[in-house]
Amino acid sequence: SQQGEEDPQALSIQEGENATMNCSYKTSINNLQWYRQNSGRGLVHLILIRSNEREKHSGRLRVTLDTSKKSSSLLITASRAADTASYFCATDKGDGGATNKLIFGTGTLLAVQP
Amino acid sequence: DAMVIQNPRYQVTQFGKPVTLSCSQTLNHNVMYWYQQKSSQAPKLLFHYYDKDFNNEADTPDNFQSRRPNTSFCFLDIRSPGLGDAAMYLCATSDFVGRGTDTQYFGPGTRLTVL
Numbered sequence: 033s034q035q036g037e038e039d040p041q042a043l044s045i046q047e048g049e050n051a052t053m054n055c056s057y058k059t060s061i062n063n064l065q066w067y068r069q070n071s072g073r074g075l076v077h078l079i080l081i082r083s084n085e086r087e088k089h090s091g092r093l094r095v096t097l098d099t100s101k102k103s104s105s106l107l108i109t110a111s112r113a114a115d116t117a118s119y120f121c122a123t124d125k126g127d128g129g130a131t132n133k134l135i136f137g138t139g140t141l142l143a144v145q146p
Numbered sequence: 147d148a149m150v151i152q153n154p155r156y157q158v159t160q161f162g163k164p165v166t167l168s169c170s171q172t173l174n175h176n177v178m179y180w181y182q183q184k185s186s187q188a189p190k191l192l193f194h195y196y197d198k199d200f201n202n203e204a205d206t207p208d209n210f211q212s213r214r215p216n217t218s219f220c221f222l223d224i225r226s227p228g229l230g231d232a233a234m235y236l237c238a239t240s241d242f243v244g245r246g247t248d249t250q251y252f253g254p255g256t257r258l259t260v261l
Contacts, residue, residue: 065249074150074236074252075189120188132177132196132242134250136188 036121036137044143051108053140055121056101062124064097065134066106069118078106078119113146149173150253152237158259159227167222167256169237178220179250180212181236189236195220196242224258232260 036057045051055064063082067075081088081097081104088095094107108115118141122134150171159165169178177196181189193202195214209231211223224231234257238250 063248067252072234072255072257074152074254075238075250076252077249080249132240132248133179133191133194135191138188139186141186 036123036135038119038121038137038140040140041138042141042143044145045111047111047113047144047146049111049144051111051115051142051144053106053119053142055104055106055137057104057121057123057137058102061099064095064104065122066093066095066104067120067122067136069120069139071117075120108142111142111144113144115142116144117142150237150239150251152235152253152256154256155254156257156259158261159224160261161229162226165224165227165258167224167235167237167258169220169222169253170218171237171239171251172218173239173241173251174217175239175241175251176217177240177242178214179238179240180210180220180222181238182231183234183236183255185233192222227258227260229260232258234258 036055039054063080065080066078069075079090079095081095092109097104118139120139121137153168179194180192182192183189191203192206193212209225214220234255236255237253240250
């Protein structure tokens with residue numbers, strides 16, 4: 033299936049440290065997105081990177097995309113306890129056609145210790 | 147603020163007793179989605195509406211149905227809930243303009259418990 037896999041499954045760091053999460057996917061895409069989910073809540077969109085982009089920044093977030101390796105990484109700098117959440121990458125099906133569906137990766141559970 | 151609202155936040159039902167979950171949006175988006183998310187797993191798309199067009203995922207059980215009476219509302223009906231249907235159900239919307247998938251906006255979810 034197209035589903036992405038994320039690595040690591042779980043990550044525990046100290047406040048102030050950087051957190052890096054990786055996502056791999058299987059087929060071509062139009063774009064890749066990252067979402068955050070606090071425990072027991074809905075998902076919140078963080079950032080979208082298009083297939084012709086290699087890097088994108090938003091505040092303390094930095095996303096990279098390597099389409100040749102079919103992988104992406106999310107870096108959170110200077111982490112805070114409030115960043116504790118699950119992080120999911122999501123891709124569409126880049127088969128050349130217009131599509132409005134996303135397929136989510138398996139997620140990384142980030143715990144930031146105060 | 148524009149948003150996606152899900153009611154109820156918590157729903158308890160009995161094995162085999164039909165249940166309906168509701169979702170409403172004030173974003174005026176043309177696409178509404180229903181996802182099922184089990185503990186520590188990724189959200190799994192059940193189906194979505196593109197305007198009035200219903201799009202079912204191939205592996206969605208027949209036990210799950212959906213209705214979208216107007217742009218703002220979408221319902222998830224589970225005709226005969228089984229223990230395996232206990233999960234978080236997430237509603238999402240997007241404004242699809244035919245240029246590839248864009249941001250989806252999620253509601254807070256409904257946690258379904260089946261006794």
